Amino acid sequence: MSDTLLAALDSNWSAADPAALTPDHAARLAELEQLDPALVALYRRGSEVLAGAADANTLRDRHTALLGRERGVITLGLAEMPRLSVDERKVRGKALNLVKRWLTEVHDARREAIALEREAADALDVTLPGRRGFTGRPHVLSQVRDDLLDLFHGLGFSIYTSPEVELDEYNFEKLNFGPDHPARDAHDTYFAGPDVVLRTHTSPGWVRAMEERKPPLRLVFPGRVYRAEAVDASHMDQFHQIDGLFVDRNVSMADLKATLNTFARAIYRADLPTRIIPIYFPFVEPGVQMDVQCVTCSGTGHIATAEGGKRCPVCKGTKWVEVLGAGMVHPNVFRAVGIDPEIYTGFAFGMGLERIAMGRYGIPEIRLFLENDLRFLEQF
């Protein structure tokens, strides 16, 4: 019986020991020997050819030959059953079902193994580079500016923008630089006409804002400014500032100090020592300069070298680095915009983006900012 069924299988089919797929292979053979010895050869051969199927297609063909519903060996075996006695039928039926279940198990295990082998064969070199699109980086000055604007937004400062090409009246006159004011010399000015300049600072924005709006005013003024200077490693004729202004009924230097220290703690380091000292600008009175402790020399004024030390090149031995100018809005500026300095007081401050960026990222040359070399831009 088994031989006729076996004949339905190709004798050239590759075979393998199914023990790896069904650990109880030997026990099954023994059980079948007991139950229906005529089926032992069938199960042995069937399980071996299933285990020996090299790939999914071969396995499918052998599955069809063994377990196919129409012409599979098991189906053929069941078809022969009517010719058997009732007792034989009982045994044969039970044994065939057992063989069918076991072969299905071997098949499933082999199919699983083939899938695993297949996956393993498809393994990639995961270190190959991906197909990658471009990524865009915001300009380093944008990042510094946005950090500052976010900080000041949190402190309640809105943004005010004013023109880059500005009237002398706004850039100088109303900021308390009279026509013959010697401090004009500190602003090497590009002129675009008799009374038209490229703004030399972002402070003209305060004048425009104060003319346009009523206090309380809490504003920041980011933008590009110009100075007619020859360009070199540390000088550009175009650079960027952010001014700030707070005008209300009782604004004092103590409020200014709080804002400046909050700025320094957020942008530099929370525990970096700061100081404010007097300085002169025509548009503030009193005037304030804020310094932070030099980080290059940790506020010692000198740095270690092979020869035993030298003066710190960053702070030039002063232990401090200037970060911004500030002060209380000059009463003449208030008068120029029609605000009564007896009713309102205010503070203002201004800082350079490049200076902060150069300090933060260790950028050695100011002209790198507008050169737009991708190798520079993509670092930040």
Next chain:
Amino acid sequence: MKLPISWLRQWVEYDATPQQVAEALTTRGFYVEGVELHGRAYPGIVVARVLEANKHPNADKLKLCRVDAGGAEPLRIVCGAPNVAAGMTVPLATLGTVMPNGLEIKRAKIRGEESEGMLCSARELMLSEDHSGILELTELFAGRELKIGSPVDAYFPEPDAVLEVEVPFNRPDGMGVLGLAREVKAALGGRWTVRAQALLGERSKAADTFDLACEDAEGCPSYLAQVVEHVTVGPSPAWLVRALEAMGQRSINNIVDLTNLVLFEFGQPLHAFDLAKLDGPAIRVRRASAGEKFTTLDGKERELTAEVLVIADAKKTVAIAGVMGGERSEVSASTTDILLECAWFQPARVRRASKALGLSTDASKRYERGVDPAIGSAAAARFLNLLLELCPGAKLGASKRVHAEPQPRTLTLRPSRATRLVGLPFAIDRCEELLRALEFGVTREGVMLKVHVPTWRLDCTLEDDLVEEIARSNGYDRIPEAPLHTGGAYATRTPRERVVRRAREAMLARGLNEAWCGSLVSESEATAAAEALGDEPKLVRLVNPMSREGEVLRPNLLPGLLRACAHNLRQGAPAVRLFEVGAGVLDRGGRLPEERLMLVALVTGQRWKHSHDTTGALKDGAYDVRGTVDFLDAKGLWEAWLSEMRVDSPQWRAYAAPGWKPGASAEVAVGASRIAWAGTLGQSLLRPYEIEVPVHVFVALLDPLVEAASATPRAKVPGRFPSVRRDLAFFVPRATTHARLHECLGGAAGEVLRSIELFDVYEGPGTPEGMKSLAYAMELQHAERTLAESEVQEIQARMVAAVARDCGGQLRER
């Protein structure tokens, strides 16, 4: 301004180190940039005696010396100087010494003989140029006992600390040692020295014996003319040379040196004329005649205007008042009699003259900022006393003084104002104390102070100026940090700010780097860029550009990005993808030019940052990710950006202008307004930058987007009934655009059309002559029910009919 401690000590008695003086000045607003030691210090160089000087065994010109440097054993020193001999007392640089020229002395073998130091010449110590032999110290320090082994520094004068002080613009009094001494005195609680009191009390006496007339009393309210006869012009004595050297001023001759000394002490410019060269002799202070020519000390002939104040003699101009003297009346070696000028000129007048002539001098800068109008007399007295001392044969001659007393200034100070501005309570006593320390005169008037401003404090004109005096004298470090408050103001972001932020972020998301380009460009770059956008090139030109490359403001952002593109291509970048947000500036006839906010983007080079073929699947005609960006790649970026900017159905239309590649440029409109340009640039725009690869750019105006981007969309519920997909291809005449066909199909489909996407463009075998095939995928959906097949058929029929009617096309049957 340099402040040598040696000078300061002559004026003020105080108890502090140079570092403490520097700290005090800095925290009072006179920023000290550094403290330098002036005078030589020679750490490591000691006094030594030469015990033996024998011939070097291996070199004729060298000597092998045994030198006593105070140690237990004599040192072996190889020396090349011809004069070295046993018995000399010499400077020895010991091992490890760093010489003034930076050379470090190390143990060395010289021609096989060990040398444990170096004997020094005068030049090696930078004492003089003498390098003929080793310095003999017994000659240099004649009469002094020199201890062998002691540092040579013990015999040199102690180095002087010199502070480099940044004097604020409003404090011209700080341009003299006297002014800084006043600050130090107030800061450190010092006292005037006896000498200072004497100098400040001196007054020059003037007779009415010289022919002096001030014809412009406004420009020159104060002028002293003093003749000194029988002076001897010659070198200055050593003390004067050294004193000026500490100030960084080279000695010229005794007369000039004395004017400089007094300038540095009192901040008062003095001028000495050669009396013999003055016609009259007389002095007239007057306006120049317009067009008058005058040759200044620097040898340049200058044309004067009537605005310029000049010093003239009886016949001719001899100096530009407060700016510079003339060549002809300069003091020279043959001068015997001089006329001293000590004057006060109106700051604004000096400034205007200096600006008009383009001539800025130390004197003009001081006069512009304001010299103490009351110091002249003491300064002149100081000069004259010293001159008579230096030239024993000299005597005072004729003189005359014109002098208008400076207007006294009295201000009122409310301590409450100081308290309010500084945020720290100030009692009236404290205000008075602080102001008095700075020599302000103070009288009480109830709760207020009447403050008499000293003549040298030209900066103090308002009450708030006094508040600053109080705040800085009290110390900014004592100002408390108030709790943060906003006074009720709160931060908002305007729609425009949000548009700018979104515009940047949407471009970054497309893989473009943000650039910040310069705003100043050349005229030719600007003109070409303006014309590319159809703008009349009304450029904003600088009156005083630094270079031709930066003579006009950019009319849009194209030039900067093209410069950046060219730079990166030169550096070998395989792709350049940059954008910038900024303002283009054009003159539109207003008082100020228009600053038009825009975003400009540029792409060129490879499509993907990285891509490699792992399958060999790329075949002819396939879209090659390794290829270079073309018009449609770029357009895809711009379309995606527009979509992120919430631009609803932008219309792309062919656009032609100089600078673009013909047939590869478009303008983008929404309704009637043009909001953007896009396309491939042409040779005329690229050639000046030497760019030879296709460059695709996009220019978008941001202001028109503000409204669209800030509109709040109304929510639509997605359709819940099944949609129907249909792919239809049409043959249309070659000239028919996608936009035309797309619009035609959309119109015919009506409101059930959910989407219509082009998926194929074909022209080749099977296409009728003069035609092309465009294939579209359409999705139809009804909002309230499922579409019946008959309805779909009907819509399709309408589309086919519309294409035939409006575009002359036909359905392409399969």
